[in-house]
Amino acid sequence: MKSPLSVALLALTALLAGPAVAQDYKSGIEWQEPPVVTPGPTNSEPPSDAVVLFDGTDMSAFTGGKWEVKEGAVYSGKGYVTTKQEFGDMQLHVEWSAPTVVKGNGQGRGNSGVYIMGKYEVQVLDSYDNPTYFDGQAASIYKQTPPMVNAMRKPGEWNTYDIFWTAPRFKVNGDVETPAYVTVVHNGILVLNHFELMGPSSYTDAPHYKVHGPTGPISFQDHGNPVRFRNIWVRELHPPVGRRVSPPYVMSGGKKMSVADYTAQKERQKKDKALQREKEAAVKAAVKAALQEFEAKQAAKQAAADAAAAAAAEAADKAEAAADKPK
Numbered sequence: 206m207k208s209p210l211s212v213a214l215l216a217l218t219a220l221l222a223g224p225a226v227a228q229d230y231k232s233g234i235e236w237q238e239p240p241v242v243t244p245g246p247t248n249s250e251p252p253s254d255a256v257v258l259f260d261g262t263d264m265s266a267f268t269g270g271k272w273e274v275k276e277g278a279v280y281s282g283k284g285y286v287t288t289k290q291e292f293g294d295m296q297l298h299v300e301w302s303a304p305t306v307v308k309g310n311g312q313g314r315g316n317s318g319v320y321i322m323g324k325y326e327v328q329v330l331d332s333y334d335n336p337t338y339f340d341g342q343a344a345s346i347y348k349q350t351p352p353m354v355n356a357m358r359k360p361g362e363w364n365t366y367d368i369f370w371t372a373p374r375f376k377v378n379g380d381v382e383t384p385a386y387v388t389v390v391h392n393g394i395l396v397l398n399h400f401e402l403m404g405p406s407s408y409t410d411a412p413h414y415k416v417h418g419p420t421g422p423i424s425f426q427d428h429g430n431p432v433r434f435r436n437i438w439v440r441e442l443h444p445p446v447g448r449r450v451s452p453p454y455v456m457s458g459g460k461k462m463s464v465a466d467y468t469a470q471k472e473r474q475k476k477d478k479a480l481q482r483e484k485e486a487a488v489k490a491a492v493k494a495a496l497q498e499f500e501a502k503q504a505a506k507q508a509a510a511d512a513a514a515a516a517a518a519e520a521a522d523k524a525e526a527a528a529d530k531p532k
């Protein structure tokens with residue numbers, strides 16, 4: 206059971222704290238509703254806003270190269286194939302399979318490549334038990350970085366690449382404003398996380414940027430190996446759209462406050478609370494000391510009374526004994 210003292214102190218604390226005030230941070234940005242996109246039946250299949258580049262039937266989205274479509278897949282053949290449409294920032298899904306019959310080794314086994322904006326190669330290679338230089342294995346950015354891990358499936362099995370691309374931006378004078386970034390998920394495994402590219406891929410040259418437009422086509426490499434591809438689709442990326450209508454603010458007890466005022470108010474409240482806690486502790490200590498003093502006095506009184514009673518009883522006993530003594 207709570208003592209009357211602690212009940213009184215709790216009531217006092219609640220009274221001093223005052224009623225709770227609702228607070229609600231607002232960014233001051235008026236966001237447009239994000240468009241609704243219907244996902245595919247599985248995460249490998251194109252969602253409703255995807256541009257399908259190859260659905261297993263025809264290569265009409267591409268130009269160049271002589272690549273054969275067979276049994277729902279396209280086999281890399283002579284020459285590069287390149288999309289007619291150009292893309293900038295995007296999410297690109299590609300499925301590919303290294304030849305079932307393993308031929309060659311190193312860079313000569315199951316080599317192809319996804320050339321983003323026609324320049325930046327995400328390597329396609331049969332990297333299943335096939336040593337080569339690490340920044341040239343599957344899912345590397347060719348000669349710039351290896352993938353974090355080797356997530357290859359066996360030759361003949363289907364691999365998926367989900368590539369998230371941020372195109373480089375250039376200043377009017379041709380200097381790089383922001384470089385290209387790429388994130389690659391290989392068979393559901395994150396293998397490159399927001400990697401910053403140093404420039405286009407080259408076999409001979411050190412990578413360095415040369416100014417180009419905000420979009421470019423996607424090319425698939427002919428490296429002389431019959432790599433199969435299927436289910437290629439791309440989504441153009443548009444950031445969420447918002448308009449700042451005011452600086453950020455806080456709704457506090459129905460009133461609009463600037464973030465600075467709100468922060469200062471919170472600091473003041475924190476200091477007031479600490480002070481309040483100190484005062485409460487002092488009151489509690491004083492009350493406790495007074496109680497202890499009172500109890501000690503009571504105990505001393507009781508002890509004195511007990512001692513007097515005992516002495517009286519002893520005296521009575523003695524008197525009784527003396528009276529009983531035979532004379």
Ligand code: MG
Nearest residue numbers: 316317318329
């Ligand atoms: Mg290649």
